[in-house]
Amino acid sequence: MVQSTIVVLLLGASLLSLLLVMFARREASALRDAAQRDTKSVRDDARERIDDAKRREERALLREKELAEDQRNAQRYARSLDERVSTVAKDEKRLVAERDRLNKEHADAMATLAGTTVSEAKARLIAGITEKARTEAAAEVRRIEKAGKSSAEERSRAILVDAMQRQAAPTASEASVTWIDLPSEEMKGRIIGREGRNIRAFEALTGVNVIVEEGVDAVQLSCFDVERREIAAVTLAALVEDGRIQPQRVEAAYARAVAGAAQRHRDAGLDALEAAGVSGVPQEIIDTLGVLRLRSSYGQNVLAHLVETSQIAADIALAVGADVETTRRGAFLHDLGKAYSHEREGTHAAIGAEIALRAGESENVVNAIASHHDEVPPASIEAIIVQVADAISASRPGARRADVEQYVERMNHLETFVSEHAGVSKAIAMAAGREVRVVVEPDEVDDEGTRELARTIADHISKEFNVPGEIRVTVIRELRADAVAG
Structure with a gap:
C-alpha cells in the first residue's frame, strides 16, 4: 500500500515536471518570436533610415553640382560683360574722335567754300539748323493741333450723345386739346344739360370749347390758350366728381379753380x-x-x-x-x-x-x-x-413745332382785335379760330345793337384777316338780376 502511494507520488511529480518543462519551452518560444519581430522591426527601420540618408546625400551632391555650374556660368557672363563694356568704351572713344574730325573737316570746308572764317561759318550753320528745327517744330505743332481738334470733336460728340441718351423725355409737343375722362356715358348728358344750358354756361364762362363724341367715355376741351384750358379742365373735373352740374355750380367750380x-x-x-x-x-x-x-x-x-x-x-x-x-x-x-x-x-x-x-x-x-x-x-x-x-x-x-406758336399768336391777335370794339367785355376765339364768341355789356349794347355789332365785327374781320374758310361771330348779351331776401 505504501509502495503504491509512493509510486503515485513519483508519477505525479514526473507529470508536474513535464508540464513545467512544456510551459517553460512555450514561454521561451514566445519570447524568441517577440525578440525576432523586434529585431526585424529595428532592422527595417535602420534600413529605411540608411536609404533616406543615401537619397539626401544624392540630392545634396546634385545641388552642389548645380551651384558649381551656376557659379561657372556667372563667371563666364561677368567676363563677357566686361569684354562688352570694354568694346563699347573703345567704340565710343573712336566715334567721338571721328565726330570731332568730321566736324572740323565740315567747318573747314564751309569756311573754304564761303570764303569766311570758322566762326562765321559756324554761325551760318547754327542759323540753318535753327531754321530747319523751327520749320519742323511748326509742322509738328500743326499736326498735334489737328489731332487734338479731331480728338476733341470726337470726345465732345461722345459726351453730348451720352448726355442725350440719359434723357427719356417725351417727344410730343403741346397740343390745344385736353381730354377729361368720364365715369360713364350718362355723365355726358349732365354736362350738356337741359337744352344745352350747362355746356353753354361752361363755354361762356371759361372760353373753352367742349367737344362731346359718341362712343368715348371722355370729352375734349379745346382752346389755344393753355391757361384757360387748364382752369377749364380743373373746373370740369370737379363738376364730374361732384356729379351735380348746373350753371350755378359751374360758376362756383370755376371760381375755385381760378383761386387754386x-x-x-x-x-x-x-x-x-x-x-x-x-x-x-x-x-x-x-x-x-x-x-x-x-x-x-x-x-x-x-x-x-x-x-x-x-x-x-x-x-x-x-x-x-x-x-x-x-x-x-x-x-x-x-x-x-x-x-x-x-x-x-x-x-x-x-x-x-x-x-x-x-x-x-x-x-x-x-x-x-x-x-x-x-x-x-x-x-x-x-x-x-x-x-x-x-x-x-x-x-x-x-x-x-413752329405752327403751334404761330397758331397761338394768331388766336391772341384775333381776340385782341375783336375786344377793341365798343361795348365788348370779353372775346373768345374758339374752334381753331373758325368761331368768335363775343360777350357784351348789357347796359351798353341792347338787343338790336347785338345784331349790328355781330355784322360790324364780321365785316372788320373779313377786311383785316386773311383766313381760309369762314369765321362765325356770335354776340352774347346776358342780363342777370340778383336780389337778396333777408
Whole structure:
C-alpha cells in the first residue's frame, strides 16, 4: 500500500515536471518570436533610415553640382560683360574722335567754300539748323493741333450723345386739346344739360370749347390758350366728381379753380425742383417756375424743357469736369424770364437774369441765364454748357413745332382785335379760330345793337384777316338780376 502511494507520488511529480518543462519551452518560444519581430522591426527601420540618408546625400551632391555650374556660368557672363563694356568704351572713344574730325573737316570746308572764317561759318550753320528745327517744330505743332481738334470733336460728340441718351423725355409737343375722362356715358348728358344750358354756361364762362363724341367715355376741351384750358379742365373735373352740374355750380367750380391756380403753380414748381435736383430756391422763383408749366415755346412745355436742360447740362458738366451744381442751377433757371416776357420789356434772358440776381443767385448762374442766347458774352464754361444743353433740348426730334406758336399768336391777335370794339367785355376765339364768341355789356349794347355789332365785327374781320374758310361771330348779351331776401 505504501509502495503504491509512493509510486503515485513519483508519477505525479514526473507529470508536474513535464508540464513545467512544456510551459517553460512555450514561454521561451514566445519570447524568441517577440525578440525576432523586434529585431526585424529595428532592422527595417535602420534600413529605411540608411536609404533616406543615401537619397539626401544624392540630392545634396546634385545641388552642389548645380551651384558649381551656376557659379561657372556667372563667371563666364561677368567676363563677357566686361569684354562688352570694354568694346563699347573703345567704340565710343573712336566715334567721338571721328565726330570731332568730321566736324572740323565740315567747318573747314564751309569756311573754304564761303570764303569766311570758322566762326562765321559756324554761325551760318547754327542759323540753318535753327531754321530747319523751327520749320519742323511748326509742322509738328500743326499736326498735334489737328489731332487734338479731331480728338476733341470726337470726345465732345461722345459726351453730348451720352448726355442725350440719359434723357427719356417725351417727344410730343403741346397740343390745344385736353381730354377729361368720364365715369360713364350718362355723365355726358349732365354736362350738356337741359337744352344745352350747362355746356353753354361752361363755354361762356371759361372760353373753352367742349367737344362731346359718341362712343368715348371722355370729352375734349379745346382752346389755344393753355391757361384757360387748364382752369377749364380743373373746373370740369370737379363738376364730374361732384356729379351735380348746373350753371350755378359751374360758376362756383370755376371760381375755385381760378383761386387754386397759385397752389397748383407752387406744386408744379416744387415737383420740377425735385426732378431737376436743384435745392435752395426762393419761394418767389418757385411760384414763377410753376407759372411756366402753362407756357410753351414752339409747342414745347417750358417747365419740362427746364428740367430736361438741367439734367443734360449736369451730365455734360460731370463729363468735362465743370461745376455740376452751378451748371445744373443755371440750366434750370435759364428760361425763368418767360413767365414775365409778355408783361415786361426786354428779352426773357435779361428778365430772367434780373430776377435771379434779385433773388441772390451767384454771378455765374446769373451770367448763364443772361448769356444763353448770346445776348451777353458767357463768362464761364458753365454758361457755355447751359447754351449747349438748351440747344440739345430744343432741337431733339419732336420737341418743338413752329405752327403751334404761330397758331397761338394768331388766336391772341384775333381776340385782341375783336375786344377793341365798343361795348365788348370779353372775346373768345374758339374752334381753331373758325368761331368768335363775343360777350357784351348789357347796359351798353341792347338787343338790336347785338345784331349790328355781330355784322360790324364780321365785316372788320373779313377786311383785316386773311383766313381760309369762314369765321362765325356770335354776340352774347346776358342780363342777370340778383336780389337778396333777408
